[in-house]
Amino acid sequence: MAKLEIEGRVFDVDGDGFLSDPSEWNEEVAALIAKSDGIDQLNEKHWAILKIIRDNFEKEGNAPMIRKICQETGIKLREIYDLFPLGPARGACRVAGLPKPDGCV
Amino acid sequence: MVTQKIDIKKPLEILSRGDDSKLETNMNACVKCGLCAESCMYYLAFKEAQYVPGAKAELVSSIYRRYNTLAGKVAPALFNAKELNQEMAEKMVDMLFGACTMCGRCVKHCSIGVDIPYIVRKGREMLAAMNMVPATLQSTVDAALNTGNNMAIPQEEFIDTIKWMEEELIDEMEDVNARIPLDETDKSVFYTLNPREPKFFPLSISAIAKVFYAAKESWTISSKYYDVTNYGFFNGNNDQAAQIAGYLHDEIHKLRGKKLVLGECGHGSRATRWEGPGYLKKKFDFETITVVEVIASYIREGKITLDKSLNSSKVTIHDPCNLVRNGGLYSEIRFVVKSSVSDLQEMNPYGEDNFCCGGGGGALAMSEYNERRIKIGAIKAQQIAKSGAKVVITPCHNCVDQLQQLNHTYKLGVKIMTIAEIVADALVINKQ
Numbered sequence: 001m002a003k004l005e006i007e008g009r010v011f012d013v014d015g016d017g018f019l020s021d022p023s024e025w026n027e028e029v030a031a032l033i034a035k036s037d038g039i040d041q042l043n044e045k046h047w048a049i050l051k052i053i054r055d056n057f058e059k060e061g062n063a064p065m066i067r068k069i070c071q072e073t074g075i076k077l078r079e080i081y082d083l084f085p086l087g088p089a090r091g092a093c094r095v096a097g098l099p100k101p102d103g104c105v
Numbered sequence: 106m107v108t109q110k111i112d113i114k115k116p117l118e119i120l121s122r123g124d125d126s127k128l129e130t131n132m133n134a135c136v137k138c139g140l141c142a143e144s145c146m147y148y149l150a151f152k153e154a155q156y157v158p159g160a161k162a163e164l165v166s167s168i169y170r171r172y173n174t175l176a177g178k179v180a181p182a183l184f185n186a187k188e189l190n191q192e193m194a195e196k197m198v199d200m201l202f203g204a205c206t207m208c209g210r211c212v213k214h215c216s217i218g219v220d221i222p223y224i225v226r227k228g229r230e231m232l233a234a235m236n237m238v239p240a241t242l243q244s245t246v247d248a249a250l251n252t253g254n255n256m257a258i259p260q261e262e263f264i265d266t267i268k269w270m271e272e273e274l275i276d277e278m279e280d281v282n283a284r285i286p287l288d289e290t291d292k293s294v295f296y297t298l299n300p301r302e303p304k305f306f307p308l309s310i311s312a313i314a315k316v317f318y319a320a321k322e323s324w325t326i327s328s329k330y331y332d333v334t335n336y337g338f339f340n341g342n343n344d345q346a347a348q349i350a351g352y353l354h355d356e357i358h359k360l361r362g363k364k365l366v367l368g369e370c371g372h373g374s375r376a377t378r379w380e381g382p383g384y385l386k387k388k389f390d391f392e393t394i395t396v397v398e399v400i401a402s403y404i405r406e407g408k409i410t411l412d413k414s415l416n417s418s419k420v421t422i423h424d425p426c427n428l429v430r431n432g433g434l435y436s437e438i439r440f441v442v443k444s445s446v447s448d449l450q451e452m453n454p455y456g457e458d459n460f461c462c463g464g465g466g467g468a469l470a471m472s473e474y475n476e477r478r479i480k481i482g483a484i485k486a487q488q489i490a491k492s493g494a495k496v497v498i499t500p501c502h503n504c505v506d507q508l509q510q511l512n513h514t515y516k517l518g519v520k521i522m523t524i525a526e527i528v529a530d531a532l533v534i535n536k537q
Contacts, residue, residue, distance in 0.1 A: 015472035067266045085513050086513050088305040102245040102300045103256040104469055104503040
């Protein structure tokens with residue numbers, strides 16, 4: 001198991017830096033992971049996206065489709081890619097504390 | 106990894122079938138010249154002997170000699186003949202899954218052309234027979250086996266996404282005929298996607314839909330079996346590869362499609378088009394072609410009109426290994442890109458000699474080796490930076506994801522695009 005250290009806090013993560021234990025996640029952890037991706041301050045739009053991803057994970061056990069994120073937050077698709085430069089999977093899902101999705105992401 | 110007694114019967118059978126002359130000749134052919142070393146991204150990044158491609162192939166060949174040659178049986182130490190045991194198997198996992206993207210660049214640099222990735226793939230078959238496939242890679246294969254797509258997207262969610270993209274396209278084109286037809290029969294094009302498109306990156310779906318609309322193509326996508334990937338090509342389990350290949354094969358028959366058009370996916374194109382008939386042990390009775398070639402034919406036949414000035418940024422091309430070095434699409438990709446952009450700068454090296462993105466061979470799916478993947482990717486990142494391009498075009502979604510991560514990690518400040526996206530941006534639509 002790999003370790004990820006951000007500002008003195010140490011997390012158990014998989015090789016891609018996704019939290020090994022999603023229950024370790026909270027808003028403070030999200031802000032720290034975001035910082036390590038170069039997002040200094042999570043804004044309202046970031047939080048709206050993270051909330052949907054997190055809710056979906058807790059109910060369905062996986063990441064939501066990007067359609068659901070766009071339609072429930074009202075944020076345009078292209079803007080989501082700007083908000084999370086690493087994309088919805090390596091960017092947003094990681095900040096939301098999910099395990100890494102399978103496939104080419 | 107848990108230490109356990111391993112069953113070596115099945116993996117050894119893979120090496121001693123006696124009906125695979127390609128394997129036997131390639132395993133016996135290496136002359137240890139070492140020319141392959143500098144061709145390999147892993148060796149260039151780490152400079153350790155274990156990463157030399159020939160040394161990785163030697164892991165498999167040394168086991169072959171130990172059990173299949175008199176010299177190896179009688180004097181193993183003298184002939185570098187090795188036993189297959191737990192330690193050896195773990196070394197094989199680390200080197201053949203964790204340190205080879207099967208990009209085939211070493212084959213082009215080998216003084217006698219040994220097909221090293223073929224031997225590596227056999228090594229992976231041996232490991233699959235021992236249930237030693239890395240968990241993250243197997244999980245991607247399992248998702249495809251169980252649900253028909255490697256991200257386990259439920260059918261209704263896929264349909265909702267396609268309908269959403271269709272509505273946006275109809276709005277953009279101001280034409281109700283700008284459709285994304287699902288599950289329609291007797292169409293000339295049966296199109297396929299990488300599941301990451303509907304799940305997270307659907308702009309490439311609307312891009313290709315726009316191209317098909319402009320070309321007045323008769324096309325459809327299956328709402329159940331649309332996945333162009335086949336991770337069975339990577340995990341080394343041929344039964345699983347065959348089951349996955351069977352999904353597309355059966356679905357195109359069900360919908361009576363004429364042409365299986367492979368979406369932008371390097372390994373998926375290869376695993377379906379070249380390996381698929383082998384996995385299924387039958388010749389395909391439908392045409393199989395990549396979407397790059399289909400778009401090229403639209404341009405040649407005047408079915409679409411492109412305006413290069415609409416893409417004026419400097420672009421470069423990343424050649425996916427399975428489409429160019431191992432797929433013959435060098436010229437077709439150049440033709441399509443040169444028809445769509447006004448300023449193309451090639452990388453160095455490029456084409457058949459291009460470096461892998463670093464995420465091939467299933468590496469992108471294997472978190473276990475993430476650090477190595479990013480480190481070898483530095484070579485690709487330098488190539489991109491030196492080209493001076495602002496846009497990197499690549500017809501492979503796996504490459505797109507790796508390049509996106511390299512873009513972020515190495516602060517390249519470029520935009521990564523698929524071929525359909527760059528072509529869609531250059532389209533001049535004649536209202537229908």
